[in-house]
Amino acid sequence: MARVIVIGGSFAGITSALEARRRLGKDHEVLLISKTDKFTFIPSLIWVPFGRRKVSDVTLPVEPIAAKKGVKFLHAEATQIDPEKKVVTTTKGDFNYDYLLIATGVDIRFDAVEGLGPDSGHTQSVCTPSHAEHAREAFEKFVKDPGPVVIGAVQGASCMGAAYEFLFNFEYYARKQGVRKKVDVTWLSPEPFLGHFGISGMLGGSTMLKGFMKVLRINPVLNADVEKIEPGQIKMKDGKVLPYKFAMLIPPFWGAKVIQNSPGLGDEKGFIPTTDSYQHKKYPNIFAAGLAVQVPAPFKTKVAMGVPKTGYPADETAKVAARNIAALIKGQGGRLHEKAFGKIPGLCMLDAGRKEVLIISNHLLKPRQFAIMLPNPFGDPSKWVFEKYFLWKTRNGMSYLP
Ligand SMILES: Cc1cc2nc3c(=O)[nH]c(=O)nc-3n(C[C@H](O)[C@H](O)[C@H](O)COP(=O)(O)OP(=O)(O)OC[C@H]3O[C@@H](n4cnc5c(N)ncnc54)[C@H](O)[C@@H]3O)c2cc1C
Incomplete structure (x- = not known):
């Protein structure tokens, strides 16, 4: 009997x-550690600050x-992986494996810029449930005492879609609360052009986003390289200073700490180098999936940014x-x-504040034969339908479904 350990x-x-269990039957053990x-x-965390969702609405026990x-x-928590001895050390003991699948996501690097993040800095985040709840309190305070707003991502970030969604939702809900006209809103981004998204853009994307920014009176600051963030002001490396009362900036993501702490397993940022079969390049009985996988950016930008690894x-x-x-276990x-x-x-469906943009391409990265961004003429049903579907499929363990 083989033991497969999945971390994450x-x-x-x-x-x-669930897929390993389905394919292997009951003859082998699958242990999920998280x-x-x-x-x-x-x-859906981008909706929490505006009260459209509570964290409990979109959370399931594993x-x-x-x-x-x-x-x-x-x-x-897995604290160390020894790929030579095939052992995962956790806070609840050591576990041997025959095959290991690493799905540990990312380490959120607020330390990339001084003053970034809600824990030891001055900006909001929606990257975790507790950050989204904290951003909700900050939004409520902002509505009572409005001032300039800066939303976007700092250099090295890769999750631009979430930042755009937050921007348009902020704009929409600030309008609903009657404070939008009183404040300037700035979009701050390492992207070289609007709608780059870390995938070198898509047909129609830049033009559409330029139109949105113009109509909604949002001021874009591109190729943005932030020096440091102080209470009330963001200092850029080119000397510009942006005042803010409310700021939400997505940080860069690195591979999980356990990978950074396990020598020989990951690259310098803790991402797992794999082949196209998601098998570790050096250790054939280790695989990786999701955010944990190393995906080098196939483009160069003036200010560093990464490739988005979406759901x-x-x-x-x-x-x-x-x-x-x-297949390997079954020989x-x-x-x-x-x-x-x-x-x-x-x-992908980008929620643009009670309207949505569909992002469809045959390949995530270039070269592509087909790639387009289109506003959905039927309103904004896709994201919440997808949320309900995904939660239903996960709750029922039907991960084999698309
Ligand atoms: C605000 C935001 C909005 C987003 N919006 C979208 C969207 O609209 N559409 C979309 O497709 N994608 C979106 N994404 C991206 C999407 O969330 C990711 O693609 C997805 O979460 C990746 O899943 P994952 O399992 O690889 O990693 P994660 O979701 O990060 O999960 C990692 C798991 O590993 C566990 N873990 C980590 N370290 C350890 C350890 N040492 N020991 C044990 N367990 C560990 C964690 O507890 C967690 O359970 C968004 C991301 C963010 C931050």
Whole structure:
């Protein structure tokens, strides 16, 4: 009997653990280890500051999902991985594995810029449930005492879609609260042009976003390189100073701390170098999925930025990695299944404040044969339909569904 350990209880981890179980049957053990025992549908966190969602609306306990399908669950933090001895050290003991699947997401680097982030800095974030709740309190305070607003991302960030969504939602809800006319709103971004998104843009994207910014009177600051953030002002490296009363800036993401702390496993930022089958380049019995996978940026920009690793590729890489582990355990010869990250289709809905933009491409990264950004003429149903569908499919352990 082989033991497969999956670390990470979110999009990539739950999908890969359930997929490994489905493909392997009951003859082998699948152990899911996660430091959070709850799954949060992170894309909906941008709605929490404005009261459109509570964190509890988009959160599920992981253990019952795993138990229903015969996956063992351990609520613990992995602190070290020894790839030579094939041991995962956790806060609840050491565990040997035959195959390891790393789906540990990211380490959120607020330390990239002095004064960044809600914990030891002055800006808001929506990257975690507690940050989104903190941003809600900050938004409520802002409505009572409005002033200049700066929203966007700092240099090195890769999650531009969430920053755009937050911007347009902020604009919409500030208008609803009757304070929008009293304040200037600035979009701050390392992108070289509006709608680059860390994927070199898409047909129609830049023009559409320029139009949105003009109509909504949002001032874009591009190629933005931030020196430091002080209470009430953001100092740029070119000497400009931006005043703010409310700021939400997405930081850069690195690979999880456990990878940074496990020598030989990750790159200098803690991401796992894999082949297109999501197998570790050096250790054939280790696989990775989701945000944990190393994806070098296939473009150069004046100010550094990374490639977005959204939910759809997290799901796809998890399925490929689990399928390959199952094939290796069952001794099914032949080549491993491959799906290059950049060739996974781009499928996203950008919530632009009670309207939405559909982002569709045959490949996430260039070269592409087809890529377009289109406003949805039927309003904004897709994101919340997708949220409900994804929570339903996860609650019922049906991760094999698209
Ligand atoms: C604000 C925001 C909005 C977003 N909006 C969208 C969107 O609209 N559409 C979209 O497609 N994508 C969106 N994304 C991206 C999406 O959330 C990610 O693609 C997805 O979360 C990746 O899943 P993952 O499983 O790889 O990593 P994560 O979701 O980060 O999960 C990592 C898991 O690993 C666990 N873990 C970490 N370290 C350890 C350890 N040492 N030991 C044990 N467990 C550990 C964590 O507890 C967690 O369960 C958004 C992201 C953000 C931040």
